[in-house]
Amino acid sequence: xxxxxxxxxxxxxxxxxxxxxxxxxxxxxxxxxxxxxxxxxxxxxxxxxxxxxxxxxxxxxxxxxxxxxxxxxxxxxxxxxxxxxxxxxxxxxxxxxxxxxxxxxxxxxxxxxxxxxxxxxxxxxxxxxxxxxxxxxxxxxxxxxxxxxxxxxxxxxxxxxxxxxxxxxxxxxxxxxxxxxxxxxxxxxxxxxxxxxxxxxxxxxxxxxxxxxxxxxxxxxxxxxxxxxxxxxxxxxxxxxxxxxxxxxxxxxxxxxxxxxxxxxxxxxxxxxxxxxxxxxxxxxxxxxxxxxxxxxxxxxxxxxxxxxxxxxxxxxxxxxxxxxxxxxxxxxxxxxxxxxxxxxxxxxxxxxxxxxxxxxxxxxxxxxxxxxxxxxxxxxxxxxxxxxxxxxxxxxxxxxxxxxxxxxxxxxxxxxxxxxxxxxxxxxxxxxxxxxxxxxxxxxxxxxxxxxxxxxxxxxxxxxxxxxxxxxxxxxxxxxxxxx
Amino acid sequence: xxxxxxxxxxxxxxxxxxxxxxxxxxxxxxxxxxxxxxxxxxxxxxxxxxxxxxxxxxxxxxxxxxxxxxxxxxxxxxxxxxxxxxxxxxxxxxxxxxxxxxxxxxxxxxxxxxxxxxxxxxxxxxxxxxxxxxxxxxxxxxxxxxxxxxxxxxxxxxxxxxxxxxxxxxxxxxxxxxxxxxxxxxxxxxxxxxxxxxxxxxxxxxxxxxxxxxxxxxxxxxxxxxxxxxxxxxxxxxxxxxxxxxxxxxxxxxxxxxxxxxxxxxxxxxxxxxxxxxxxxx
Numbered sequence: 022x023x024x025x026x027x028x029x030x031x032x033x034x035x036x037x038x039x040x041x042x043x044x045x046x047x048x049x050x051x052x053x054x055x056x057x058x059x060x061x062x063x064x065x066x067x068x069x070x071x072x073x074x075x076x077x078x079x080x081x082x083x084x085x086x087x088x089x090x091x092x093x094x095x096x097x098x099x100x101x102x103x104x105x106x107x108x109x110x111x112x113x114x115x116x117x118x119x120x121x122x123x124x125x126x127x128x129x130x131x132x133x134x135x136x137x138x139x140x141x142x143x144x145x146x147x148x149x150x151x152x153x154x155x156x157x158x159x160x161x162x163x164x165x166x167x168x169x170x171x172x173x174x175x176x177x178x179x180x181x182x183x184x185x186x187x188x189x190x191x192x193x194x195x196x197x198x199x200x201x202x203x204x205x206x207x208x209x210x211x212x213x214x215x216x217x218x219x220x221x222x223x224x225x226x227x228x229x230x231x232x233x234x235x236x237x238x239x240x241x242x243x244x245x246x247x248x249x250x251x252x253x254x255x256x257x258x259x260x261x262x263x264x265x266x267x268x269x270x271x272x273x274x275x276x277x278x279x280x281x282x283x284x285x286x287x288x289x290x291x292x293x294x295x296x297x298x299x300x301x302x303x304x305x306x307x308x309x310x311x312x313x314x315x316x317x318x319x320x321x322x323x324x325x326x327x328x329x330x331x332x333x334x335x336x337x338x339x340x341x342x343x344x345x346x347x348x349x350x351x352x353x354x355x356x357x358x359x360x361x362x363x364x365x366x367x368x369x370x371x372x373x374x375x376x377x378x379x380x381x382x383x384x385x386x387x388x389x390x391x392x393x394x395x396x397x398x399x400x401x402x403x404x405x406x407x408x409x410x411x412x413x414x415x416x417x418x419x420x421x422x423x424x425x426x427x428x429x430x431x432x433x434x435x436x437x438x439x440x441x442x443x444x445x446x447x448x449x450x451x452x453x454x455x456x457x458x459x460x461x462x463x464x465x466x467x468x469x470x471x472x473x474x475x476x477x478x479x480x481x482x483x484x485x486x487x488x489x490x491x492x493x494x495x496x497x498x499x500x501x502x503x504x505x506x
Numbered sequence: 507x508x509x510x511x512x513x514x515x516x517x518x519x520x521x522x523x524x525x526x527x528x529x530x531x532x533x534x535x536x537x538x539x540x541x542x543x544x545x546x547x548x549x550x551x552x553x554x555x556x557x558x559x560x561x562x563x564x565x566x567x568x569x570x571x572x573x574x575x576x577x578x579x580x581x582x583x584x585x586x587x588x589x590x591x592x593x594x595x596x597x598x599x600x601x602x603x604x605x606x607x608x609x610x611x612x613x614x615x616x617x618x619x620x621x622x623x624x625x626x627x628x629x630x631x632x633x634x635x636x637x638x639x640x641x642x643x644x645x646x647x648x649x650x651x652x653x654x655x656x657x658x659x660x661x662x663x664x665x666x667x668x669x670x671x672x673x674x675x676x677x678x679x680x681x682x683x684x685x686x687x688x689x690x691x692x693x694x695x696x697x698x699x700x701x702x703x704x705x706x707x708x709x710x711x712x713x714x715x716x717x718x719x720x721x722x723x724x725x726x727x728x729x730x731x732x733x734x735x736x737x738x739x740x741x742x743x744x745x746x747x748x749x750x751x752x753x754x755x756x757x758x759x760x761x762x763x764x765x766x767x768x769x770x771x772x773x774x775x776x777x778x779x780x781x782x783x784x785x786x787x788x
Contacts, residue, residue: 427651
């Protein structure tokens, strides 16, 4: 609390130390609309080339799945101790990636970190699509995919219910909840932008945007309601993002397979999820910035902040990873210790050490400013960090199953067959397709929030210290002046 | 528990004592609780039990290639462990162990099945409902003995070319691809015996019904029966070996040979093994 005039003066000075601007404050408002709506225009031919390639990749996955459906899971080279393989590993990876979208759009929204504004929209879309991709793997790994609905609690005449003790049922419920709420969150956050699209579109698109913008006029009352709804949803989504991956981790932590049965799994999984998600946000950031010429909105200071956040998440993940090894080691449980030694020295050792290198050592490169400032290097880094995180999931699943409690069933012959690889590749095609369609149908940068951001920047620029001091002393003035937002 | 008390009785509190499960045998089961005792001293490892199981339960023979890939479907298997310190092959000793579903009382597989396809019956079996199974294979992940076998291929279409379908056991269904299966203690025989006994207003007598492996065992190494009945042979064996169904470790003399596998994980398995006595010097 400040008392004297001098102290107030100092506090105000400190509060308004000029920070490097994330975004140039002088962009004209009409230019924002123009630049971002340009990304919705007729795509270049290369778009169709990539789209068709993604679709072909997706078809590869579909045909592998059809083959597996017709023949049986044996074609995936899964076997009896080794029952899950790449399917569950890639499932965890996809579902983990989504968490960072929510982090950017909900957590940073509540924390008023406004540098998120130009980049949160596509991250939230990424969340939705990664969840859709992860849901595919839940289906694909089932032996009888045609009866997947048994896992859902639906009313039926036989009064059969799913087994609510099973972490898989929690999983299905959690993913369903997360998917619905993040879809809703994405849509509601898009409404003002859809109205802008509506005002600029013709033909069938005009009809689509008119329908989807729900009669948005931009009145005071609409904005007030919008704010409240958006904030409420953000508050709802935040604990969900933590709980979903914790629940996914209980699939393993709640089982008694050595190497899975670890108490620190929930935070470990959440940290890994946010880590790999931030890496994929950086990848998409660079791709969108280049493709749509969003240099003025997706600026280097924002990339820098993302890189720092990735580094922080990477360190949390590294810490929890080492905690896992340490608790296993000092816990001195014979089975768990053996499983750990097997991972580090057995046939999976190259992958395991590569995972540790890519996940824990590589991010230290992010401490150098030159690395954070270089776009090609950041692209490389983000892809390799994500590859490391995929390896991490694989290293959780496969070596553990190969080396369980019972020595008779130890099995090293574990290389996944082309069917597994094909379905994993197909999931990339599926995600790519969805994301590309999204970028061409909906604005991937939030126009109204970029304007808000600019408005604040301009306000700070135009107000002198005296005004700022007055508003700091008198909160009413501050609200009126827009400082509080 | 004061600190003085703790210090005075330090060795008492340090001693690991058995954990008593939350159930009591007679309170839990009024009529039947099927259990087994398997004497490794009598077992010769001849694989007759495995063969009998294949015939009784319509298990598919998968062939060499698929066996190599771990797709084998033997519900009861003979595990062989070579001795390490006893020379090369002809002189090298080995120990072996028939392993089947242990019909655990607190089965790890039951809690994790998302659809409740595997559950406990009221005669103490760990049942598998093929029609309900969606094939998530979580039960296999959580089974410490790894005695659950997944149908990786559609065996009914390949395993029995004509006229082999004629030799299939009509009491047992064949299983399609994508579901989990495991030893049932020949539940079709048990149910048949139970219903026959019920029509005669009595309980199943000891020795009236046995699974195929027990029936086929040439040395009678396996004893099967109803452990609720204190006069049954299996109940007496469990009692003599001082093995309690609901304890995670047994307080017993060194003179008895009974033990259960991976007891400390607390699945409370229903199969008791009797240690093989070997003269390692000979």
